[in-house]
Amino acid sequence: MKDMLVKPVQFLKRVGPKRVLLLQKINILTIGDLLYHFPREYLDRTGIIPAYTAAQGQLVTVAGRVLHAQELKPRQGLNIVKLAIDDGHSVFSAVWFNQKYAIKQYPPGTLVLVSGKAAKNYRGTTQIQVQECEAIDSLEQVCREKKMLPMYPLTEGISQKAMRQLVQNAIEQVQPLLEFIPRALLTKYRLPVWEEALNNIHSPKNNQSVHQARRRLVFEEFFLMQLTLAKRRQKMKRHQKKHKYQAQGQLVAALLNQLPFKPTSDQIKVWQEIQRDMNSAYPMNRLLQGDVGSGKTLISALMLVKAVAAGWQGALMAPTEILAEQHYTSLSLWFKQLGINCCVLTGSLKKNQREKILNDLRQGKIQVLIGTHALIQKGVDFQQLAAVVVDEQHRFGVKQRLALLDKGHWPDMLVMTATPIPRTLALTAYGDLDISVIESLPPGRQPVRTHQISHQSVHDLYRLISREAQQGRQSYLVCPLVAESAVLDVQNVVDLAAEVRGFAAEPANIFQGLNIGLLHGRLKVAEKEKVISQFHQGEIDVLVSTTVIEVGVDVPNATVMAIIDADRFGLAQLHQLRGRVGRGKHRSYCILVAAPKTNEAKQRLAAMVNTSDGFVLAEEDLRLRGPGDFLGTKQSGLPEFKIADIIKDRQALVCARQEATALVQKDPEFKQPEQQLLVPELQRRFVADKSLLN
Secondary structure (H helix, E strand, C coil), X not given: CHHHHHCEHHHCCCCCHHHHHHHHCCCCCEHHXXXXXXXXXXXXXXXXXXXXXXXXXXXXXXXXXXXXXXXXXXXXXXXXXXXXXXXXCCEEEEEEECCCHHHHHCCCCCEEEEEEEEEECCCCCEEEEEEEEEECCXXXXXXXXXXXXXXXXXXXXXXXXXXXXXXXXXXXXXXXXXXXXXXXXXXXXXXXXXXXXXXXXXXXXXXXXXXXXXXXXXXXXXXXXXXHHHHHHHHHCCCCXXXXXXXXXXXXXXXXXXXXXXXXHHHHXXXXXXXXXXXXXXXXXXXXXXXXXXXHHHHHHHHHHHHHHCCCEEEEECCCHHHHHXXXXXXXXXXXXXXXXXXXXXXXXXXXXXXXHHHHHHCCCCCEEEECHHHHCCCCCCCCEEEEEEXXXXXXXXXXXXXXXXXXXXXXXXXXXXXXXXXXXXXXXXXXXXXXXXXXXXXXXXXXXEEEECHHHHHHHHHHHHHHHHCCCEEEEECCECCCCCCCCCCEHHHHHHHHHHHCCCCCCCCCCCCEEEECCCCCHHHHHHHHHHHHCCCCCEEEECHHHCCCCCCCCEEEEEEECHHHCCHHHHHHHHCCCCCCCCCEEEEEECCCCCHHHHHHHXXXXXXCCHXXXXXXXXXXXXXXXXXXXXXXXXXXXXXXXXXXXXHHHXXXXXXXXXXXXXXXXXXXXXXXXXXXXXXXXXXXXXXXXX
């Protein structure tokens, strides 16, 4: 009966054209969608309590006899019905909003079973906001029919009672359901079979049956998703590269020898992983994540040099012109000494400059090209592209990364991020990539001292900035907005720059003689580059900026990062901003100026003060914001799970990944009879590209 799952929902009893449209609003298009429309909570009718014992906000079930009804109309469009009910211990009120039918449906003398959230009024009397109510013949009937009622996410026009009936019709119509998860896994993890799990998630006998059903369905969802990712990894390995590299290139050794520092153990380990992939017959598809300043640039340089040493070309794509120029400045210093021709391509180049670069690229004269989205535009043609690096990959969509890969014939790809990604999230969002991590910072990096202060103490901050400037050091002053907002009461960069410049003049004098710079996203590219260049060269002492300096601005002489209205930023962004300082030999400070009003904001700032470990902060950020917001909802690439939660169910995710990887290695084509049952379920749930399963 598995083919019933993909049939449109109108094939179900009691589903007409009008109801089809209503169900579409909550993404229920097929009978399978209806089966996987899970309850958000349950009304536990297995335990009836006296109303007076209910705690504020508790979801309770109370039985009693209706005494009388009251109808209130506090304003137009709002109708409140209150039934006074005697439960044998006290009288409580059952409350409905805009549901006048309750007065006629439950007249005085009716014995009712009421479920809903309890509240206490100013007199201490219990009121229950009704979620479910039914007339009963006797309490003995309730005891015989002990049950937990599922409460579903709904849309206007469909009641809980109607949804329960639709789900039960669907369950009856699709049975029997053939199990698709291998029996060995069900036994190993003590999971119920499919049919039992679906029955118990929709019609549980008790909390234990809900728990067991959920365990099965969570594992199932993760397992199917990880199978698709494992198949995608496998598909990438089918394509053999045309290019090969030298086992140990002299250029790579020359680059390592010219370094003024010794690579960390993490950098050496990651480079070994990348070399192994590059020397393989199949294209590399690897994610490198490392905290701010952990040394990812060296890894990208080694990869590009290895490609050039074998006679191939390399490319590095960055999300902004500022970051692309920054990479070009740092990498070209190394490459020049090795005789490698490196150029930068951005949208702001003049036409004749651009045409020369494109012509040299086609002829193979340019060995490494660094740029922005301009790299993937039509007319950018490499002679023989073998190595691709994508920096700050979360700023790009999957299509943009693939467009750069299409410039070569299955080139090796390394995507990098300075946003530490919790392991469970990486397994979900980037499960088709191999993952390398740089956790340690290069020796000599100064830990950044982080403090939170109030707006009233901002002059203490200014005195710190002034002291640092007197010693020849520079500072950042960052705030959320470019200009004043009629909606948000937060500092803007234009007003802040004017205020700070005022302190450099008489009679304030606190910043006397200091040069104050202004930087934000609305400036023209040339203006931005001029300001950043002046800051790099030490001509600007205090840079007042928005978050455009979040990545790509590397000034070792900067020792103070002051963030105004810091509670307006996410943890990942705060950590990126803090990473702009502490890059030199001097002690550095991150000052968070904020008056947090919510618990979440207070927790974010406390985490920043208490730890500088990006991975610890990433876990906290994930816990506070959830996975979609952590990565950016549009670019996250995350599937919408029906029941699984990658934060709460992380252990199940790890187990599912292990089992999925093992299964694909053992039976990559799903030829064994038990594995064949997985294919239709994978196609129904996760795989848009059917060729993945072939």
